Amino acid sequence: MTLYENLAIRLREHIELGFYKPGDKLPSVRQLAKEHGVSISTVQEAYRQLEQELLVEAKPKSGYFVSIQNKDNLPSISRPPQRPLEVSQWEEVLNMLMIRSRTDGVQLQHAMPDMRATTLKPLLKDLSKQNPEVGLSYSDVRGTKELRTQLSRLAVASGCQLHPDDLVITSGCQEALSVCLRAVTEPGDIIAIESPSFYGSMQAIKAANLKAMEIPTHPETGISLEALELALDQWPIKAIFVTPTCNNPMGYTMPEDKKEQLYRLAQSYDITIIEDDIYGDISFQFPRPKTIKSFDTDGRVLLCSSFSKSIAPGMRVGWIAPGRYRDKVTHIKYVSSSMCPVTPQLAVAKFIRLGGYAKHIRNMRLNYEKQRDMLLKAIKTYLPKDTRVSFPAGSFILWVELAKDIDSMKLVEKCRQKGVGFAPGPLFSATGKYRNCFRLNYSEKNVEKREAAIKTLGQVIAEMQPD
Numbered sequence: 001m002t003l004y005e006n007l008a009i010r011l012r013e014h015i016e017l018g019f020y021k022p023g024d025k026l027p028s029v030r031q032l033a034k035e036h037g038v039s040i041s042t043v044q045e046a047y048r049q050l051e052q053e054l055l056v057e058a059k060p061k062s063g064y065f066v067s068i069q070n071k072d073n074l075p076s077i078s079r080p081p082q083r084p085l086e087v088s089q090w091e092e093v094l095n096m097l098m099i100r101s102r103t104d105g106v107q108l109q110h111a112m113p114d115m116r117a118t119t120l121k122p123l124l125k126d127l128s129k130q131n132p133e134v135g136l137s138y139s140d141v142r143g144t145k146e147l148r149t150q151l152s153r154l155a156v157a158s159g160c161q162l163h164p165d166d167l168v169i170t171s172g173c174q175e176a177l178s179v180c181l182r183a184v185t186e187p188g189d190i191i192a193i194e195s196p197s198f199y200g201s202m203q204a205i206k207a208a209n210l211k212a213m214e215i216p217t218h219p220e221t222g223i224s225l226e227a228l229e230l231a232l233d234q235w236p237i238k239a240i241f242v243t244p245t246c247n248n249p250m251g252y253t254m255p256e257d258k259k260e261q262l263y264r265l266a267q268s269y270d271i272t273i274i275e276d277d278i279y280g281d282i283s284f285q286f287p288r289p290k291t292i293k294s295f296d297t298d299g300r301v302l303l304c305s306s307f308s309k310s311i312a313p314g315m316r317v318g319w320i321a322p323g324r325y326r327d328k329v330t331h332i333k334y335v336s337s338s339m340c341p342v343t344p345q346l347a348v349a350k351f352i353r354l355g356g357y358a359k360h361i362r363n364m365r366l367n368y369e370k371q372r373d374m375l376l377k378a379i380k381t382y383l384p385k386d387t388r389v390s391f392p393a394g395s396f397i398l399w400v401e402l403a404k405d406i407d408s409m410k411l412v413e414k415c416r417q418k419g420v421g422f423a424p425g426p427l428f429s430a431t432g433k434y435r436n437c438f439r440l441n442y443s444e445k446n447v448e449k450r451e452a453a454i455k456t457l458g459q460v461i462a463e464m465q466p467d
């Protein structure tokens with residue numbers, strides 16, 4: 001056994017025996033190295049191993065902490081139906097979207113970022129005042145050069161070398177996903193997707209008259225490549241649609257080597273990948289994780305994103321790096337909505353150029369990570385003991401799995417009457433599965449309000465549980 005494995009065993013024992021409780025700070029690397037007479041890199045390796053086991057978490061500039069979450073109560077690996085299906089659930093999704101205007105109660109159902117800290121607002125005001133004409137005229141159908149230039153600079157952080165001409169600006173990520181689906185498929189085609197999956201992407205699949213092949217997905221590492229390969233052997237799948245970084249709704253980030261393997265798999269079956277990276281910049285990992293696009297050498301990955309989660313959804317600033325589908329994507333974007341409004345693009349470009357965006361997401365990352373831990377604590381305190389919950393590697397949403405006999409569609413109705421909202425599980429399946437699951441948002445900064453909401457949720461679940 002190596003030195004680091006030995007040290008990892010001892011640290012694991014200390015955590016399991018309760019010497020260190022969830023959330024406690026662990027001894028520093030230096031201190032452990034001195035105490036155990038080993039090198040700094042041995043301690044770092046031991047901590048890395050415990051990090052992979054989700055026992056320990058590294059926090060930038062603060063050191064190592066015992067994880068709030070552990071592997072035993074993560075949601076189960078999903079087991080969706082093993083055949084392509086038409087997507088249903090539109091009425092349920094629409095019902096949830098309509099709740100948006102209500103401001104009373106605690107609404108934890110929408111993946112809405114905390115927008116109070118955004119320093120972009122004065123820039124928007126200045127731009128409209130200083131040069132109002134620029135926001136009133138037509139511009140390049142691919143989006144302003146200023147924004148595309150800044151995006152190609154940002155892309156370096158996710159491992160991509162993109163020229164401004166390799167990008168097309170869209171009205172948010174939803175339009176980006178729809179345009180890409182239409183660019184790479186014909187009606188009736190089959191798309192492989194993670195299960196559970198973001199309801200907006202499944203509705204885009206439905207709207208393009210495609211079928212969804214839901215693939216079993218692991219709560220820590222994402223889509224099962226083994227199950228995907230079996231599906232690829234069995235069905236004429238046209239494209240793979242994934243959100244591999246800070247997934248919505250589960251929050252996992254697919255390990256880098258698995259991202260590369262997924263790309264190689266797509267290459268060997270000669271199909272495309274549509275990669276949704278909307279939460280990538282608010283990963284808790286720094287530097288942020290690489291995209292699948294970063295491994296793309298033949299242009300088969302269409303990368304989609306927006307600033308809806310990292311800045312504000314009302315800006316509607318999204319984009320596509322469409323690889324070899326650039327001309328088709330530009331044409332579909334043009335017939336879909338022509339060009340996008342100019343002022344928000346210029347404001348975002350300036351925000352990035354002046355360094356405001358980097359500072360903003362640094363703060364967001366720290367806030368969301370703290371808020372995740374607080375929400376996990378509240379869930380442990382107020383929800384039933386057998387509740388399983390995901391451990392997001394970034395973003396501000398998590399996935400909760402209750403005992404099989406609790407119906408989240410009934411639960412959501414009862415909680416709504418008490419002013420608490422969340423997104424029920426069936427919205428995240430093509431055919432209404434995950435009835436005992438739901439998604440919660442933790443960007444709500446008011447801790448008391450959020451804690452009270454989880455307490456209410458726990459009370460309603462207790463009332464629904466058979467004696």
Ligand SMILES: Cc1ncc(COP(=O)(O)O)c(C=O)c1O
Pocket residue numbers: 111171172173174175198200243248276278305306307308313317318
């Ligand atoms: C994974 C994912 N993709 C795309 C979107 C749509 O983003 P936008 O508001 O930029 O259209 C969302 C919004 O919730 C999302 O969570």
